[in-house]
Amino acid sequence: MDPYPLNILMASPEAVPFAKTGGLADVAGALPRELARLGHRVCLVIPRYGTIDGAALGLKEWRRLAVPTALGPIDAIIEQGTLPDGRGRVLAVRHDPYFDRAGLYQEAGRDYSDNLERFAFFSRAVLELLPILKEESGWVPDVFHAHDWQTALSLVYLRTLYAGPSPFHGLRTMFTIHNIGYQGLFPAMDYWKTGLGTELFTPKALEFYGSVSLLKGGLVFADFLTTVSPTYSREIQTPEFGFGLDGVLRERQDRLAGIVNGIDVDLWNPTADPYVPCRYSASDLSGKTVCKAALQREMNLPVRAEVPLLGIVSRLTEQKGLDLVADVLPELAMLDLQVVLLGSGDPAAEARFRALHAQFPRKVGLSIGFDEGLAHRIEAGADMLLMPSRYEPCGLSQLYSLRYGTVPIVRRTGGLADTVVPYSPQAIREGRATGFLFGEAAKDALLTTVLLALRVYAEGEEWKALIRAGMGTNVSWAKSARAYVELYRKMLELR
DSSP states (O other): OOSSOOEEEEEOSOBTTTBOSSHHHHHHHHHHHHHHHTTOEEEEEEEOOTTSOTTTTTOEEEEEEEEOOTTOOEEEEEEEEEOGGGOSEEEEEEOHHHHOSSSSSEETTEEOTTHHHHHHHHHHHHHHHHHHHHHHHOOOOSEEEEESHHHHHHHHHHHTTTOSSSTTTTOEEEEEESOTTOOOEEEGGGGGGGOOOGGGSSTTTTEETTEEEHHHHHHHHOSEEEESOHHHHHHTTSTTTSTTOHHHHHHTGGGEEEOOOOBOTTTSOTTTOTTSSSOOBTTBOHHHHHHHHHHHHHTTOOOOSSSOEEEEEEEESTTTTHHHHHHHHHHHTTSSOEEEEEEEEOHHHHHHHHHHHHHOTTTEEEEESOOHHHHHHHHHHOSEEEEOOSOOSSOSHHHHHHHHTOEEEEESSHHHHHHOOBOOHHHHHTTOOOBEEEOSSSHHHHHHHHHHHHHHHHHOHHHHHHHHHHHTSOOBHHHHHHHHHHHHHHHHTOO
16 A cells, blocks of 8 residues: 555546446556555546446436536536446546447447537536535545546646636646547637637647647646557657657657556456356466367367467457458468457458458358457467557557467567567576567568467477466556556656
8 A cells, every 4th residue: 555645536538347449448447446456546537428337337426517618518417436346436427418329439430520529528527526526525636647639638628728726726637648549630620619719729739730639739738648658658759650749749758658558457367257168377277278169169160179279359450450460361271270350340351351251261260349258268268369560559468368378479569569578499498488579560570470489389388488477477557557656756746
Protein backbone atom coordinates (compact mmCIF):
# COMPACT_ATOMS: atom_id res chain seq x y z
CA MET A 1 0.00 0.00 0.00
CA ASP A 2 1.23 3.47 -0.89
CA PRO A 3 1.66 5.50 2.32
CA TYR A 4 0.74 8.72 0.48
CA PRO A 5 -2.51 7.96 -1.39
CA LEU A 6 -3.64 10.16 -4.26
CA ASN A 7 -7.10 11.11 -5.47
CA ILE A 8 -7.17 10.17 -9.15
CA LEU A 9 -9.93 11.14 -11.57
CA MET A 10 -9.84 9.04 -14.73
CA ALA A 11 -11.91 9.47 -17.88
CA SER A 12 -12.18 6.91 -20.66
CA PRO A 13 -14.63 6.28 -23.51
CA GLU A 14 -14.68 2.57 -22.66
CA ALA A 15 -13.67 0.25 -19.84
CA VAL A 16 -14.01 -3.45 -19.03
CA PRO A 17 -16.46 -4.82 -17.92
CA PHE A 18 -18.80 -2.03 -19.06
CA ALA A 19 -17.96 -1.46 -22.72
CA LYS A 20 -15.17 -2.58 -25.01
CA THR A 21 -14.02 -2.22 -28.59
CA GLY A 22 -10.29 -2.79 -28.03
CA GLY A 23 -7.33 -2.72 -25.69
CA LEU A 24 -8.18 0.73 -24.32
CA ALA A 25 -11.08 -0.84 -22.42
CA ASP A 26 -8.78 -3.41 -20.84
CA VAL A 27 -6.44 -0.66 -19.68
CA ALA A 28 -9.19 1.61 -18.36
CA GLY A 29 -10.77 -1.28 -16.50
CA ALA A 30 -7.61 -2.76 -15.00
CA LEU A 31 -5.43 0.28 -14.21
CA PRO A 32 -7.91 1.92 -11.77
CA ARG A 33 -8.30 -1.39 -9.94
CA GLU A 34 -4.56 -1.76 -9.56
CA LEU A 35 -4.19 1.84 -8.40
CA ALA A 36 -6.90 1.16 -5.82
CA ARG A 37 -5.02 -1.94 -4.66
CA LEU A 38 -2.05 0.35 -4.02
CA GLY A 39 -4.26 2.45 -1.76
CA HIS A 40 -5.16 5.31 -4.09
CA ARG A 41 -8.70 6.69 -4.35
CA VAL A 42 -9.84 6.38 -7.96
CA CYS A 43 -12.97 7.63 -9.69
CA LEU A 44 -13.47 6.46 -13.29
CA VAL A 45 -15.91 8.31 -15.56
CA ILE A 46 -17.29 6.63 -18.70
CA PRO A 47 -20.22 7.18 -21.07
CA ARG A 48 -23.34 5.16 -20.23
CA TYR A 49 -23.82 3.29 -23.50
CA GLY A 50 -27.05 1.48 -24.24
CA THR A 51 -25.10 -1.73 -24.66
CA ILE A 52 -24.19 -1.68 -20.95
CA ASP A 53 -26.27 -3.96 -18.73
CA GLY A 54 -26.58 -1.50 -15.88
CA ALA A 55 -28.49 -3.83 -13.57
CA ALA A 56 -26.01 -6.68 -13.95
CA LEU A 57 -23.07 -4.32 -13.40
CA GLY A 58 -24.60 -2.53 -10.43
CA LEU A 59 -25.08 0.92 -11.97
CA LYS A 60 -27.72 3.01 -10.23
CA GLU A 61 -28.88 6.58 -10.73
CA TRP A 62 -26.92 8.98 -8.52
CA ARG A 63 -27.37 12.56 -9.76
CA ARG A 64 -28.82 14.63 -12.57
CA LEU A 65 -27.19 17.68 -14.07
CA ALA A 66 -27.47 20.04 -17.01
CA VAL A 67 -24.26 20.00 -19.02
CA PRO A 68 -23.37 23.25 -20.80
CA THR A 69 -22.50 22.73 -24.46
CA ALA A 70 -22.25 24.78 -27.65
CA LEU A 71 -25.75 23.54 -28.47
CA GLY A 72 -27.11 24.73 -25.13
CA PRO A 73 -27.60 22.87 -21.82
CA ILE A 74 -28.10 19.12 -22.25
CA ASP A 75 -29.50 17.01 -19.41
CA ALA A 76 -27.48 14.07 -18.15
CA ILE A 77 -28.21 11.32 -15.66
CA ILE A 78 -25.15 10.19 -13.71
CA GLU A 79 -25.19 6.54 -12.72
CA GLN A 80 -22.85 5.21 -10.06
CA GLY A 81 -21.21 1.84 -9.51
CA THR A 82 -17.87 0.20 -8.79
CA LEU A 83 -15.27 -1.71 -10.70
CA PRO A 84 -15.07 -5.46 -9.97
CA ASP A 85 -14.12 -6.30 -6.36
CA GLY A 86 -15.28 -2.83 -5.37
CA ARG A 87 -11.89 -1.41 -6.30
CA GLY A 88 -12.60 2.03 -7.69
CA ARG A 89 -15.71 4.11 -8.12
CA VAL A 90 -17.38 4.38 -11.52
CA LEU A 91 -19.60 7.21 -12.72
CA ALA A 92 -21.44 6.70 -16.02
CA VAL A 93 -22.73 9.74 -17.95
CA ARG A 94 -26.11 8.90 -19.41
CA HIS A 95 -27.82 10.78 -22.25
CA ASP A 96 -29.68 8.26 -24.33
CA PRO A 97 -29.88 10.24 -27.60
CA TYR A 98 -26.07 10.26 -27.65
CA PHE A 99 -25.15 6.91 -26.12
CA ASP A 100 -28.07 4.47 -26.41
CA ARG A 101 -26.96 3.05 -29.75
CA ALA A 102 -25.88 -0.28 -31.18
CA GLY A 103 -22.21 0.74 -31.28
CA LEU A 104 -19.86 2.90 -29.27
CA TYR A 105 -18.41 5.04 -32.04
CA GLN A 106 -19.80 3.60 -35.27
CA GLU A 107 -22.21 1.18 -36.92
CA ALA A 108 -21.67 -0.97 -39.99
CA GLY A 109 -18.15 0.40 -40.30
CA ARG A 110 -19.27 4.05 -40.43
CA ASP A 111 -18.52 6.58 -37.68
CA TYR A 112 -21.51 8.30 -36.11
CA SER A 113 -21.88 11.71 -37.75
CA ASP A 114 -22.32 13.44 -34.37
CA ASN A 115 -19.25 11.99 -32.62
CA LEU A 116 -17.86 15.48 -32.06
CA GLU A 117 -21.03 16.57 -30.27
CA ARG A 118 -21.21 13.31 -28.29
CA PHE A 119 -17.71 13.51 -26.89
CA ALA A 120 -17.68 17.28 -26.42
CA PHE A 121 -20.73 16.69 -24.23
CA PHE A 122 -19.03 13.84 -22.37
CA SER A 123 -15.87 15.91 -21.82
CA ARG A 124 -17.88 18.80 -20.37
CA ALA A 125 -19.85 16.39 -18.17
CA VAL A 126 -16.65 15.01 -16.66
CA LEU A 127 -15.64 18.50 -15.51
CA GLU A 128 -19.14 19.36 -14.31
CA LEU A 129 -18.84 16.42 -11.90
CA LEU A 130 -15.90 17.97 -10.06
CA PRO A 131 -17.84 20.40 -7.84
CA ILE A 132 -20.47 17.74 -7.16
CA LEU A 133 -17.82 15.28 -5.93
CA LYS A 134 -16.34 17.96 -3.70
CA GLU A 135 -19.73 18.92 -2.31
CA GLU A 136 -20.74 15.30 -1.72
CA SER A 137 -17.68 14.03 0.10
CA GLY A 138 -14.92 16.62 -0.04
CA TRP A 139 -13.23 14.56 -2.74
CA VAL A 140 -10.92 16.72 -4.85
CA PRO A 141 -8.66 15.02 -7.41
CA ASP A 142 -4.91 15.48 -7.28
CA VAL A 143 -4.55 14.15 -10.83
CA PHE A 144 -6.87 13.98 -13.83
CA HIS A 145 -5.92 11.16 -16.23
CA ALA A 146 -7.71 11.17 -19.61
CA HIS A 147 -7.52 8.48 -22.30
CA ASP A 148 -7.61 8.92 -26.09
CA TRP A 149 -9.25 11.45 -28.40
CA GLN A 150 -12.75 11.01 -27.01
CA THR A 151 -11.70 12.63 -23.70
CA ALA A 152 -9.12 15.11 -25.03
CA LEU A 153 -11.49 18.08 -25.03
CA SER A 154 -11.86 17.79 -21.27
CA LEU A 155 -8.18 18.78 -20.98
CA VAL A 156 -8.70 21.74 -23.32
CA TYR A 157 -11.81 22.86 -21.45
CA LEU A 158 -10.06 22.60 -18.10
CA ARG A 159 -7.40 25.09 -19.21
CA THR A 160 -9.81 27.43 -21.02
CA LEU A 161 -13.52 27.44 -20.15
CA TYR A 162 -12.83 26.18 -16.60
CA ALA A 163 -9.65 28.17 -15.99
CA GLY A 164 -11.10 30.64 -13.49
CA PRO A 165 -10.55 30.51 -9.72
CA SER A 166 -11.91 27.24 -8.30
CA PRO A 167 -10.80 24.37 -6.05
CA PHE A 168 -9.67 22.64 -9.26
CA HIS A 169 -7.50 25.44 -10.60
CA GLY A 170 -4.06 23.96 -11.22
CA LEU A 171 -5.30 20.36 -11.33
CA ARG A 172 -2.50 18.28 -12.88
CA THR A 173 -3.43 16.40 -16.03
CA MET A 174 -2.15 13.36 -17.91
CA PHE A 175 -3.20 12.28 -21.38
CA THR A 176 -2.58 8.74 -22.63
CA ILE A 177 -2.34 7.98 -26.35
CA HIS A 178 -3.39 4.40 -27.02
CA ASN A 179 -3.09 4.59 -30.81
CA ILE A 180 -2.11 7.83 -32.51
CA GLY A 181 -3.69 6.60 -35.74
CA TYR A 182 -7.10 7.40 -34.20
CA GLN A 183 -7.18 11.16 -33.76
CA GLY A 184 -10.80 12.30 -33.61
CA LEU A 185 -10.67 14.31 -36.85
CA PHE A 186 -13.65 16.44 -37.84
CA PRO A 187 -14.38 19.05 -40.53
CA ALA A 188 -13.42 22.65 -39.79
CA MET A 189 -17.06 23.70 -40.29
CA ASP A 190 -17.94 21.69 -37.15
CA TYR A 191 -15.38 23.39 -34.92
CA TRP A 192 -18.07 25.60 -33.35
CA LYS A 193 -19.57 22.49 -31.74
CA THR A 194 -16.61 22.35 -29.35
CA GLY A 195 -17.77 25.61 -27.78
CA LEU A 196 -14.22 26.94 -27.89
CA GLY A 197 -13.05 30.31 -29.20
CA THR A 198 -11.67 30.65 -32.70
CA GLU A 199 -8.26 31.57 -31.24
CA LEU A 200 -7.75 27.86 -30.55
CA PHE A 201 -8.40 26.80 -34.13
CA THR A 202 -4.74 27.29 -35.09
CA PRO A 203 -1.79 24.99 -35.85
CA LYS A 204 -0.59 25.57 -32.28
CA ALA A 205 -3.81 24.15 -30.85
CA LEU A 206 -6.64 22.11 -32.41
CA GLU A 207 -6.26 22.83 -36.13
CA PHE A 208 -4.72 19.97 -38.11
CA TYR A 209 -4.25 20.50 -41.86
CA GLY A 210 -7.59 22.29 -42.13
CA SER A 211 -9.47 19.88 -39.86
CA VAL A 212 -10.21 19.73 -36.14
CA SER A 213 -8.05 17.20 -34.25
CA LEU A 214 -9.33 16.42 -30.76
CA LEU A 215 -6.32 14.22 -30.03
CA LYS A 216 -4.03 17.15 -30.79
CA GLY A 217 -5.88 19.16 -28.15
CA GLY A 218 -4.89 16.56 -25.57
CA LEU A 219 -1.28 16.58 -26.75
CA VAL A 220 -1.05 20.36 -26.46
CA PHE A 221 -3.01 21.01 -23.26
CA ALA A 222 -2.09 18.09 -20.95
CA ASP A 223 0.65 18.57 -18.37
CA PHE A 224 2.13 15.17 -19.18
CA LEU A 225 1.73 12.70 -22.03
CA THR A 226 2.04 8.95 -21.90
CA THR A 227 1.69 6.15 -24.35
CA VAL A 228 1.61 2.43 -23.89
CA SER A 229 5.21 1.34 -24.44
CA PRO A 230 8.67 2.95 -24.45
CA THR A 231 9.40 1.97 -28.05
CA TYR A 232 6.09 3.41 -29.25
CA SER A 233 6.81 6.68 -27.43
CA ARG A 234 9.92 7.02 -29.60
CA GLU A 235 8.27 5.78 -32.80
CA ILE A 236 5.45 8.34 -32.71
CA GLN A 237 8.02 11.14 -32.74
CA THR A 238 8.97 10.09 -36.29
CA PRO A 239 7.14 10.85 -39.56
CA GLU A 240 6.69 7.13 -40.22
CA PHE A 241 4.62 6.49 -37.10
CA GLY A 242 3.48 9.96 -35.96
CA PHE A 243 0.49 10.32 -38.34
CA GLY A 244 1.32 13.99 -38.83
CA LEU A 245 1.64 14.77 -35.12
CA ASP A 246 5.30 13.81 -34.74
CA GLY A 247 6.35 17.47 -34.66
CA VAL A 248 3.96 18.22 -31.77
CA LEU A 249 5.29 15.23 -29.88
CA ARG A 250 8.92 16.14 -30.45
CA GLU A 251 8.18 19.58 -28.99
CA ARG A 252 6.83 17.85 -25.87
CA GLN A 253 9.29 14.98 -25.64
CA ASP A 254 10.41 16.09 -22.16
CA ARG A 255 6.83 15.51 -21.02
CA LEU A 256 6.29 12.20 -22.86
CA ALA A 257 6.83 8.73 -21.40
CA GLY A 258 6.01 5.18 -22.44
CA ILE A 259 4.68 2.66 -19.91
CA VAL A 260 3.94 -0.88 -21.07
CA ASN A 261 0.42 -2.06 -20.37
CA GLY A 262 -0.18 -4.94 -18.05
CA ILE A 263 -3.02 -7.43 -18.23
CA ASP A 264 -5.67 -8.42 -15.72
CA VAL A 265 -4.09 -11.60 -14.36
CA ASP A 266 -7.33 -12.52 -12.62
CA LEU A 267 -9.23 -12.58 -15.93
CA TRP A 268 -6.33 -14.08 -17.89
CA ASN A 269 -5.20 -16.95 -15.70
CA PRO A 270 -4.70 -20.47 -17.12
CA THR A 271 -5.05 -21.96 -13.63
CA ALA A 272 -8.56 -20.54 -13.14
CA ASP A 273 -9.91 -19.56 -16.57
CA PRO A 274 -13.65 -20.39 -16.83
CA TYR A 275 -13.53 -20.22 -20.65
CA VAL A 276 -11.09 -23.10 -21.18
CA PRO A 277 -11.89 -26.82 -21.00
CA CYS A 278 -8.91 -27.73 -18.83
CA ARG A 279 -6.82 -25.54 -16.55
CA TYR A 280 -3.07 -25.78 -16.26
CA SER A 281 0.07 -24.13 -14.90
CA ALA A 282 3.75 -23.75 -15.74
CA SER A 283 4.53 -26.73 -13.50
CA ASP A 284 1.90 -28.96 -15.12
CA LEU A 285 1.19 -28.29 -18.81
CA SER A 286 -0.88 -31.43 -19.38
CA GLY A 287 -4.04 -29.32 -19.42
CA LYS A 288 -2.68 -27.31 -22.34
CA THR A 289 -2.67 -30.48 -24.44
CA VAL A 290 -6.34 -30.99 -23.56
CA CYS A 291 -7.07 -27.37 -24.53
CA LYS A 292 -5.32 -27.87 -27.86
CA ALA A 293 -7.41 -30.90 -28.76
CA ALA A 294 -10.61 -29.11 -27.74
CA LEU A 295 -9.67 -26.08 -29.86
CA GLN A 296 -8.97 -28.29 -32.87
CA ARG A 297 -12.42 -29.86 -32.49
CA GLU A 298 -14.10 -26.46 -32.02
CA MET A 299 -12.45 -25.11 -35.20
CA ASN A 300 -13.21 -28.31 -37.19
CA LEU A 301 -9.57 -29.29 -37.59
CA PRO A 302 -8.10 -32.78 -37.27
CA VAL A 303 -7.27 -33.52 -33.63
CA ARG A 304 -3.53 -34.14 -33.62
CA ALA A 305 -1.36 -33.43 -30.59
CA GLU A 306 1.92 -33.39 -32.52
CA VAL A 307 1.02 -30.85 -35.20
CA PRO A 308 2.03 -27.25 -34.43
CA LEU A 309 -1.04 -25.03 -34.01
CA LEU A 310 -0.66 -21.31 -34.76
CA GLY A 311 -3.25 -18.92 -33.33
CA ILE A 312 -4.33 -15.43 -34.39
CA VAL A 313 -6.70 -13.17 -32.45
CA SER A 314 -6.82 -9.80 -34.16
CA ARG A 315 -8.70 -7.06 -35.90
CA LEU A 316 -8.38 -7.62 -39.63
CA THR A 317 -6.80 -4.30 -40.56
CA GLU A 318 -3.70 -3.18 -42.41
CA GLN A 319 -2.15 -2.05 -39.12
CA LYS A 320 -2.23 -5.61 -37.81
CA GLY A 321 -0.32 -6.99 -40.80
CA LEU A 322 -2.86 -9.72 -41.45
CA ASP A 323 -2.32 -9.26 -45.20
CA LEU A 324 1.16 -10.73 -44.60
CA VAL A 325 -0.44 -13.77 -42.98
CA ALA A 326 -2.80 -14.15 -45.93
CA ASP A 327 0.17 -13.86 -48.32
CA VAL A 328 2.12 -16.57 -46.54
CA LEU A 329 -0.73 -18.98 -45.70
CA PRO A 330 -0.70 -20.91 -49.00
CA GLU A 331 2.96 -21.78 -48.41
CA LEU A 332 2.41 -22.59 -44.74
CA ALA A 333 -0.52 -24.81 -45.67
CA MET A 334 1.92 -27.02 -47.58
CA LEU A 335 3.57 -27.84 -44.24
CA ASP A 336 2.33 -30.08 -41.47
CA LEU A 337 0.71 -27.40 -39.32
CA GLN A 338 -2.63 -25.79 -38.50
CA VAL A 339 -3.75 -22.17 -38.17
CA VAL A 340 -6.77 -20.82 -36.30
CA LEU A 341 -7.94 -17.23 -36.70
CA LEU A 342 -10.50 -15.20 -34.78
CA GLY A 343 -11.14 -11.65 -35.94
CA SER A 344 -13.14 -9.19 -37.95
CA GLY A 345 -12.54 -5.90 -39.70
CA ASP A 346 -11.90 -4.94 -43.29
CA PRO A 347 -14.49 -6.71 -45.51
CA ALA A 348 -11.88 -7.49 -48.16
CA ALA A 349 -9.63 -9.10 -45.53
CA GLU A 350 -12.55 -11.11 -44.18
CA ALA A 351 -13.35 -12.35 -47.68
CA ARG A 352 -9.73 -13.28 -48.31
CA PHE A 353 -9.53 -15.40 -45.15
CA ARG A 354 -12.86 -17.06 -45.93
CA ALA A 355 -11.40 -18.06 -49.30
CA LEU A 356 -8.26 -19.44 -47.64
CA HIS A 357 -10.37 -21.38 -45.16
CA ALA A 358 -12.38 -22.85 -48.04
CA GLN A 359 -9.16 -23.74 -49.89
CA PHE A 360 -7.49 -25.37 -46.88
CA PRO A 361 -10.33 -26.53 -44.59
CA ARG A 362 -8.16 -29.09 -42.77
CA LYS A 363 -5.35 -26.59 -42.18
CA VAL A 364 -7.12 -23.28 -41.51
CA GLY A 365 -9.80 -22.80 -38.86
CA LEU A 366 -11.70 -19.50 -39.07
CA SER A 367 -14.17 -17.54 -36.95
CA ILE A 368 -15.16 -14.10 -38.28
CA GLY A 369 -16.34 -11.83 -35.47
CA PHE A 370 -15.31 -11.58 -31.84
CA ASP A 371 -15.91 -14.13 -29.11
CA GLU A 372 -14.29 -13.50 -25.72
CA GLY A 373 -14.42 -17.16 -24.76
CA LEU A 374 -12.88 -18.32 -28.03
CA ALA A 375 -10.11 -15.73 -27.62
CA HIS A 376 -9.22 -17.36 -24.30
CA ARG A 377 -9.41 -20.85 -25.80
CA ILE A 378 -7.08 -19.88 -28.66
CA GLU A 379 -4.55 -18.47 -26.18
CA ALA A 380 -4.77 -21.69 -24.18
CA GLY A 381 -4.87 -24.19 -27.04
CA ALA A 382 -2.45 -22.78 -29.60
CA ASP A 383 1.28 -23.50 -29.55
CA MET A 384 2.22 -20.15 -31.11
CA LEU A 385 0.59 -16.75 -31.60
CA LEU A 386 1.14 -14.68 -34.76
CA MET A 387 1.22 -10.86 -34.43
CA PRO A 388 2.87 -9.38 -37.56
CA SER A 389 1.70 -5.80 -36.84
CA ARG A 390 3.01 -2.96 -38.96
CA TYR A 391 2.82 -0.89 -35.79
CA GLU A 392 1.59 -1.84 -32.35
CA PRO A 393 1.44 0.74 -29.55
CA CYS A 394 1.57 -1.99 -26.92
CA GLY A 395 -0.43 -5.06 -27.80
CA LEU A 396 -2.13 -7.33 -25.29
CA SER A 397 -2.43 -10.63 -27.14
CA GLN A 398 1.30 -11.31 -26.83
CA LEU A 399 1.03 -10.72 -23.07
CA TYR A 400 -1.88 -13.15 -22.83
CA SER A 401 0.21 -15.64 -24.81
CA LEU A 402 3.17 -15.40 -22.46
CA ARG A 403 0.83 -16.04 -19.55
CA TYR A 404 -0.71 -19.07 -21.29
CA GLY A 405 2.52 -20.71 -22.49
CA THR A 406 1.79 -19.87 -26.13
CA VAL A 407 4.96 -18.66 -27.82
CA PRO A 408 4.53 -15.31 -29.63
CA ILE A 409 5.87 -14.63 -33.12
CA VAL A 410 5.78 -10.85 -33.51
CA ARG A 411 7.16 -7.99 -35.53
CA ARG A 412 9.83 -5.84 -33.83
CA THR A 413 7.75 -2.70 -33.28
CA GLY A 414 6.18 -0.75 -30.41
CA GLY A 415 5.18 -2.75 -27.38
CA LEU A 416 5.90 -6.04 -29.14
CA ALA A 417 9.59 -5.15 -29.15
CA ASP A 418 9.37 -4.17 -25.47
CA THR A 419 7.63 -7.31 -24.19
CA VAL A 420 8.97 -10.27 -26.20
CA VAL A 421 12.59 -11.35 -25.72
CA PRO A 422 13.78 -12.79 -29.06
CA TYR A 423 14.99 -16.35 -29.44
CA SER A 424 18.71 -16.95 -29.66
CA PRO A 425 20.83 -19.81 -28.30
CA GLN A 426 22.38 -17.46 -25.74
CA ALA A 427 19.01 -16.07 -24.63
CA ILE A 428 17.76 -19.65 -24.26
CA ARG A 429 20.78 -20.58 -22.11
CA GLU A 430 20.20 -17.52 -19.94
CA GLY A 431 16.50 -18.33 -19.58
CA ARG A 432 15.42 -15.00 -21.11
CA ALA A 433 14.03 -15.87 -24.55
CA THR A 434 10.22 -15.82 -24.72
CA GLY A 435 9.41 -15.70 -28.45
CA PHE A 436 10.43 -14.83 -32.00
CA LEU A 437 10.78 -11.37 -33.58
CA PHE A 438 11.22 -10.25 -37.18
CA GLY A 439 12.02 -6.80 -38.53
CA GLU A 440 10.71 -5.99 -41.98
CA ALA A 441 6.93 -5.96 -42.55
CA ALA A 442 7.28 -8.36 -45.45
CA LYS A 443 6.04 -11.83 -46.36
CA ASP A 444 9.54 -13.34 -46.57
CA ALA A 445 10.55 -12.01 -43.14
CA LEU A 446 7.42 -13.48 -41.56
CA LEU A 447 7.83 -16.81 -43.33
CA THR A 448 11.49 -17.13 -42.35
CA THR A 449 10.66 -16.48 -38.69
CA VAL A 450 7.75 -18.94 -38.65
CA LEU A 451 10.01 -21.60 -40.16
CA LEU A 452 12.57 -20.95 -37.42
CA ALA A 453 9.87 -21.28 -34.77
CA LEU A 454 8.68 -24.55 -36.31
CA ARG A 455 12.22 -25.94 -36.19
CA VAL A 456 12.62 -25.03 -32.52
CA TYR A 457 9.16 -26.50 -31.80
CA ALA A 458 10.16 -29.79 -33.41
CA GLU A 459 13.37 -30.03 -31.38
CA GLY A 460 11.45 -29.82 -28.11
CA GLU A 461 13.78 -28.80 -25.29
CA GLU A 462 14.35 -25.20 -26.35
CA TRP A 463 10.61 -24.87 -26.89
CA LYS A 464 9.99 -25.87 -23.28
CA ALA A 465 12.49 -23.22 -22.21
CA LEU A 466 10.57 -20.58 -24.19
CA ILE A 467 7.33 -21.61 -22.48
CA ARG A 468 8.90 -21.56 -19.01
CA ALA A 469 10.41 -18.11 -19.52
CA GLY A 470 7.19 -16.73 -20.96
CA MET A 471 4.98 -18.05 -18.18
CA GLY A 472 7.48 -16.74 -15.65
CA THR A 473 7.28 -13.18 -17.03
CA ASN A 474 5.45 -10.66 -14.85
CA VAL A 475 2.75 -9.29 -17.15
CA SER A 476 0.46 -7.97 -14.40
CA TRP A 477 -0.57 -4.36 -13.91
CA ALA A 478 1.33 -4.06 -10.60
CA LYS A 479 4.61 -2.79 -12.08
CA SER A 480 2.89 -0.54 -14.63
CA ALA A 481 0.56 0.99 -12.04
CA ARG A 482 3.53 1.92 -9.86
CA ALA A 483 5.16 3.58 -12.87
CA TYR A 484 2.01 5.66 -13.39
CA VAL A 485 2.02 6.68 -9.73
CA GLU A 486 5.64 7.83 -10.08
CA LEU A 487 4.60 10.01 -13.03
CA TYR A 488 1.58 11.36 -11.15
CA ARG A 489 3.87 12.46 -8.34
CA LYS A 490 6.33 13.94 -10.82
CA MET A 491 3.46 15.93 -12.34
CA LEU A 492 2.47 17.30 -8.95
CA GLU A 493 5.96 18.77 -8.65
CA LEU A 494 5.75 20.52 -12.04
CA ARG A 495 5.22 24.24 -12.31
